[in-house]
Amino acid sequence: MKRKQRTEILIHCPTKVLRELSEAVESHHAIKILEEPNSGLVMVKMRETAMKTKFFLGEVLVTECKVLLGETLGLGILRGSHKKRAYYLAVIDAAFNADIDEIEGLRERIREESGRIQILQGRERQQILKTKVDFETLDEEVKA
Amino acid sequence: MAYVAVKGGQEAIGESLRRLEYERLRKGRIIETRAIESSLQGLIDQVMSEASLYDEALAALAVKQAQGNPEEVVFLLRAFRSTLPRKYYSRTIESHEMALSRRISASFKDIPGGQILGASPDYSHRLIDFDLIKEESDPFIPKRWLKAYLKEIESNEVHEAPLKYPKVVDYLRREGLMATYETDETEPEDVTKEALKFPSKRSQRLQILTRGQTGAVTALGYASLRGYGSVHPTVGELRVGELPVTIDPPFEEAGGEEEAYYIGDIRVTEVESIIPKAVKTPSGAYEEELELGYGICFGHNETKAIAMSILDRCLEEPAEAPTHDEEFVLYHIDSVESTGFISHLKLPHYVTFQSKLDSVRKTRKGGKKQ
Numbered sequence: 419m420k421r422k423q424r425t426e427i428l429i430h431c432p433t434k435v436l437r438e439l440s441e442a443v444e445s446h447h448a449i450k451i452l453e454e455p456n457s458g459l460v461m462v463k464m465r466e467t468a469m470k471t472k473f474f475l476g477e478v479l480v481t482e483c484k485v486l487l488g489e490t491l492g493l494g495i496l497r498g499s500h501k502k503r504a505y506y507l508a509v510i511d512a513a514f515n516a517d518i519d520e521i522e523g524l525r526e527r528i529r530e531e532s533g534r535i536q537i538l539q540g541r542e543r544q545q546i547l548k549t550k551v552d553f554e555t556l557d558e559e560v561k562a
Numbered sequence: 563m564a565y566v567a568v569k570g571g572q573e574a575i576g577e578s579l580r581r582l583e584y585e586r587l588r589k590g591r592i593i594e595t596r597a598i599e600s601s602l603q604g605l606i607d608q609v610m611s612e613a614s615l616y617d618e619a620l621a622a623l624a625v626k627q628a629q630g631n632p633e634e635v636v637f638l639l640r641a642f643r644s645t646l647p648r649k650y651y652s653r654t655i656e657s658h659e660m661a662l663s664r665r666i667s668a669s670f671k672d673i674p675g676g677q678i679l680g681a682s683p684d685y686s687h688r689l690i691d692f693d694l695i696k697e698e699s700d701p702f703i704p705k706r707w708l709k710a711y712l713k714e715i716e717s718n719e720v721h722e723a724p725l726k727y728p729k730v731v732d733y734l735r736r737e738g739l740m741a742t743y744e745t746d747e748t749e750p751e752d753v754t755k756e757a758l759k760f761p762s763k764r765s766q767r768l769q770i771l772t773r774g775q776t777g778a779v780t781a782l783g784y785a786s787l788r789g790y791g792s793v794h795p796t797v798g799e800l801r802v803g804e805l806p807v808t809i810d811p812p813f814e815e816a817g818g819e820e821e822a823y824y825i826g827d828i829r830v831t832e833v834e835s836i837i838p839k840a841v842k843t844p845s846g847a848y849e850e851e852l853e854l855g856y857g858i859c860f861g862h863n864e865t866k867a868i869a870m871s872i873l874d875r876c877l878e879e880p881a882e883a884p885t886h887d888e889e890f891v892l893y894h895i896d897s898v899e900s901t902g903f904i905s906h907l908k909l910p911h912y913v914t915f916q917s918k919l920d921s922v923r924k925t926r927k928g929g930k931k932q
Contacts, residue, residue, distance in 0.1 A: 420820035422808060429826055458649035459615075460825060462807055463750065466768060467582030467729065467834060468854035471746040472654055473765040474754075475772060476610075476860055478807060479617035480825055483647060491813050495650075498617060540720030546663055547721060549679040553671055553674050559706065 419525060424514065427532045428507060429496050435531055436506035439524055443513040444486070446520055452491070453484035455501035487512035586629055598622040605614075607829070607861020608632060612897045614754075614773035615641030616828050616860050633901040636775075640898050650809045655824055657805070657832055657858075662725040664802035664862075669836055673799075675727030680802060682864075730799040731834055731854060740836075740852040762888050767877050772859050774895035776866045782885050782895065783869025786876050791885035793875045795835030795855055795868075802831050802862050831864055833857040835871035839879070 426438060443449070465503040466473060483494040483504040492512020494504040513524060596712045599606060601621035606621045613621070613636045620774050621639060628634035664680025665674050679685065697703040729913055733741040750765030771779060786793050804827035811821060835855035840848045857870030877892075894900060 421811070421817075422820050422822045422824050426806070426824040429824060458647045460642065460650045460652055460807065460809060461648055461752070462616075462652045462828065463654045464805075464858070465745075466729075466856040466858070467657055468856035469743045469746065469764065469878075471764050471768075472750045473768040473772075473828070474750050474752055475655075475858065476614035476616060477643060477648065478652075478825070478828060479620060479646070480649065488817065491814065493823065494864050495809070495823055495825050497807065497828070499619060514683075522916065536722070537720050540722050541715050541718040543721040543723075543725050544718035545715045546678060546680060546725060549664075549681075551677040551679060 419528065420462070422512070425507070425511075427528055427535060428510060430535045431531050433503055433506070435509070436503055440506035440509040441529060442520065442524065443509050443518065447487050447513070447518060449509055449512070450486040450507075451483070452486050453482070455481050455483040455494075455504040457499060459480055483508040483510055485512050490516035507540060542553050585839060593626060595619065595622040595626050598625050603862065604632070605632065607830070607863050608776050609635040609639060611860040611866065612636045612775055612865055613643065615639050615643045633897055636897045639856070650812065651820065653808045653810060654663060655805050655807065658726065658729065660726065660801055660803040660805050660830070660832065661827070662803040663803055665727065665799065667730050667799050668797040670730060673730050676831035678725070685912070700788045712726040725803070729834065731801065731836065734836070734852060740854070760889055762892060767888065767892060768856070768874065770892045770896065771857070771873055774870070775900065776863060778897075778900065780865050780869045781875065782891055783872040786872050786883070786885040791876050791883045792871070792881050793837055793839045793872050793879070795872055795875065797868060798834045798836040800833050800864060800867070802829070802849065802864070804828065805830055830859055830865040831859055831862055833864070833867040833871045835868065835875065837875050
């Protein structure tokens, strides 16, 4: 599980799951806060499709936290104002970066959450697809 | 012309601000920011886009503070934004990564993946719904509706594939009917860092258009359609959906997309408008080709995105009409700039006005003598 996939799942997790994972790391490893959770901006870079050039779409408010697990850095960053979540994300990131002994347990828990999130998202997609237009009736009326 | 500093009025200003607070509170009801965030999505989306700052909770708080006045909300958000450090730049987002919640085409009936209406007021009767008053006295009405809808979602089958579909215009590109461009990796200019100079760069134009005031962008797009421009598009595709924002790791070598940090999704509206253009062939004859106008903005704001796609194309095509004049368009659509300049007319101009009065009086005297 690469970082992008991992952080995407984690950001969609409820705070209690992030806290549970973070506490699982902290129960075995000392965590030092390098940068307290704080607000900042991320400028969004986008490619437009007309002439395939890049431009800046605007900025997104983020909360960022940096921690140290031993000598390994962990970064927690997410959209919005969520100090606790940023801290938990930083601890989990540090655990993966340091490849701690307990990593397989964390990975398994994240996979579980991933399955749960995919089901929720899949059902939501199905609901959106109920708004898909079926033009068949219209064609029949035209023929008549 | 000169400005002269004057003192005085502090007490009056203090009382004026107290009066403003009184106006906010006097009807005895206070709206919660969470209520604004969940009930006024259209306004939240508009101000986030015009402020060029994406955060619903912050926008809701600014809406509350500004008592719902959009220009004041945008001012507050821009001012707040200027106090924050810009920590990172995102990786370049490709629009095909959008997870769709709405997608329509005015150009083709049958499009790959189909026309998905999503949530839109377009198909409503636009009659005021007086039943909404009832839900205020009986909060179980909306709760019951929501519960039933969520139950329906819960009983759905799981649609595993993400709602990501090929672009409608890809079909026209494959057929050779549409102008094609190589991917341009030039890093964009940033209008928040460097003052705009003319001729502008495409990245500057798009950034200014996307953060433009909704009404101003719409008005100029409309003006172009009415004859003050020469672009009349057909909406090839309109998409509303979520774009994933990722950043490269700041403390290690970028390990490609898979090692990026995902920081969350942002909802955007994207429009690709198809516009015919006469192109001179090597033989000297003219043939028609299709170009795209591109519009996008934070949140769900379809009118603005369509108008932006018109203005994008206008500014790519030199012409006499005002909507093709980049200075005319780009210098007048920013909310803070335009409302700020108009508002400054309220500031004391005592000295300059006295000088104007003097001048008028002198002219009058001169007139009598004659």
